[in-house]
Amino acid sequence: MTDRLGGTADLSCDVAIIGAGTAGLAAQRSASAAGASTLLIDPAFGGTTCANTGCMPSKLLISAGDAAHGVREADTFGIRATPEVDGRAVMARVHRLRDRFVKGVTDSIAELPDAVKITARARFAAPDRLVLDDGRSVMAGAVVIATGSSPAIPRAFDAVSDAVLTNAYLFELDDLPRSVAVIGAGPIGVELAQALARLGVEVAVFDKGDRVAGLQDAEVSQTLAKLLAKELPLHLGTEPEVARAEGGVRLSWDGQSKSFERLLLAVGRPPNLDGLDLGKAGIALDEHGTPGFDPETLRCGTSRVFIAGDANQDRPLLHEASHEGRIAGQNAATCPEVARFSRHVPFVLTFTRPEAAEVGHIPDPDDPDIAVASAPYDDQGKARVEHRLGGLCRIYARRSDGRLTGASLCAPDAGHLAHFFALALEAGMGANDLLSVPFYHPTLEEGLKPALRALCKATGRKVPALREDDALRGL
Known part of the structure; x- marks a missing residue:
């Protein structure tokens, strides 16, 4: 040879x-x-x-956090319960x-x-x-x-390496740590931080940037950040100093200081x-x-x-x-003969609660060729029924032909809503096309209808006539 x-x-x-x-x-x-x-x-x-x-062990931890959170929130439905989290059983x-x-x-x-x-x-x-x-x-x-x-494990953390976790190490623990400082508010950082917080771990998140979950749309990022901040301290726009401390690490930032048992690094791959x-x-x-x-x-x-x-x-x-x-x-x-392949519509999903997703092209906020409409989820019917209020969907379409170009969202079951948009984008649909299909009642999907109607108006497309069932429901 x-x-x-x-x-x-x-x-x-x-x-x-x-x-x-x-x-x-x-x-x-x-x-x-x-x-x-x-x-x-x-x-x-x-x-x-x-x-x-990655995907699977993190979702196992998130699901455990969901269970504990559901017990805490059960009182809303008239059910009295208090969770007792067994960290070893969770990790087992x-x-x-x-x-x-x-x-x-x-x-x-x-x-x-x-x-x-x-x-x-x-x-x-x-x-x-x-x-x-x-x-x-x-x-x-x-x-x-x-x-x-x-x-990534930057050399700046060498001095506290014995306390450092990444997603490669976290899932090897036999028990949940008492406290964790998370460096990085990207998708991995906020997913794991929220899951740990729901399981009773004292958690704080730090990021030198001003966005969470990698969201490009500033309004959706701000909405998700406010919702996450109800469950755990979220320090954006800050880069803490890290030093060894007895039993773990000590972080100092903006005149504050606090010790944590472990440090979870989520600063890139x-x-x-x-x-x-x-x-x-x-x-x-x-x-x-x-x-x-x-x-x-x-x-x-x-x-x-x-x-x-x-x-x-x-x-x-x-x-x-x-x-x-x-x-x-x-x-x-x-090779050397190669084919050019059409790529999937860009689609990123973060499994926070609420979930966050971006599909397609997220435009510059000042792009005059793109129309934008928003659908808030702070008073949406199905979300209220399930006690999952909070969120924002932003939908984008070309003014020239009304075709959808993308969506940025944080909302209950945003992953399902995002698949809805991925299908629409792959098919080259406009807001009027989506409004022509049935929206079951009550669902989270029907919360998108006001924004879709607004996009029709902004792009000069005719809103499909109301059907009898829509009129009866007052939608």
């Missing part, structure tokens, strides 16, 4: 995939389905980030079900032929040559980088690119050492290298990683 440089390799394949997470597994399946021989290279084959430390359930989800992934990996799976770390020696840490080399017709990302020796891959790198790539092909320049999932930092979400893996795998198999 000889590569382009005239050297010999121990292994060869049409497509080598580095990383066996969500994107890597999808790339392997896609490349194989396209008729390519593949090698899937991973140091552990331990399952995906989603199953191990998280571990048990997390391990079950992980096993589902590892079982599927185990079904791959042994000859396809290479347990090792890989780095580039040339554009078509990988060197493994077990001493072997691989010659590949194309390479897919799908190495994922990891939680840089891609796992160190050690790949990308300088030898024959691809262009930016100032951060990240490869440039075409988001519709996932190809790095005109090379035979592709990059998918969290490794490219474009859309670090599970459904996007799976989609990108399929694109990269297929194109790697047919």
Whole structure:
């Protein structure tokens, strides 16, 4: 087996995939389905980030927090109850079900032929040559980088490293901590902070920025921040100093100071690119050492290298990683012939209570070509029935043709509402089109109708005539 440089390799394949997470597994399946021989290279084959430390264990913790919160709020319905949170039992359930989800992934990996799976770390020696840490080399017709990302731990926290948690460590605890300071008010930070607070942990969140959950719309971010602040201290626009303290850490900010048992860092997830020796891959790198790539092909320049999932930092979400893996795998198999693929409507969801989501394009607030309408959820019928009042949906449409361009929302079950908008955006619908479909009563969806009517008016579209059932309900 000889590569382009005239050297010999121990292994060869049409497509080598580095990383066996969500994107890597999808790339392997896609490349194989396209008729390519593949090698899937991973140091552990331990399952995906989603199953191990991301989507699933975090939702298990959030669900436990929901249960405790529901008991506390039961008095609203005339039901007397007080929760008794058993931290060890909470974490035992998280571990048990997390391990079950992980096993589902590892079982599927185990079904791959042994000859396809290479347990090792890989780095580039040339554009078509990988060197493994077990001493072997691989010659590949194309390479897919799908190495994922990891939680950032800035060096500023080295002095208190024994008290530091990330989402990679939190779910290994056997018991809930007494108190936690959360650094970072992005999606991971606020999700976990609220869940811990609902489980009786003393929590405070700090962020040097002025937005929460990564929301681009300032009004929706402010609405969510106010709702979260009812449950836990939320310190935005501040960067606390951190020092070691007896039994944990001490944070100082704005003339205040407080000690916490643990420090949860949620300050970003840089891609796992160190050690790949990308300088030898024959691809262009930016100032951060990240490869440039075409988001519709996932190809790095005109090379035979592709990059998918969290490794490219474009859309670090599970459904996007799976989609990108399929694109990269297929194109790697047919390279140098590659296809351009239409990408999903952008869709980000944060599982706070209320949930927060953004779908499609969120415009500049001063964009004259975009009309905006709002639907508040502070007095919406179904939300009041369920004692889940609070929230705001902002919907955007082009003035020129009335077509929806996006939505930003925090509301009860915002994830379901956001799927409603994702479908509408994929179909190229306008507010008038949505108003032409039935809205069941009472639902959270019908709370969107005033904003949709306002968008029709703002974009010069005719509001569909009221139906008899609408008139009877007084909607």
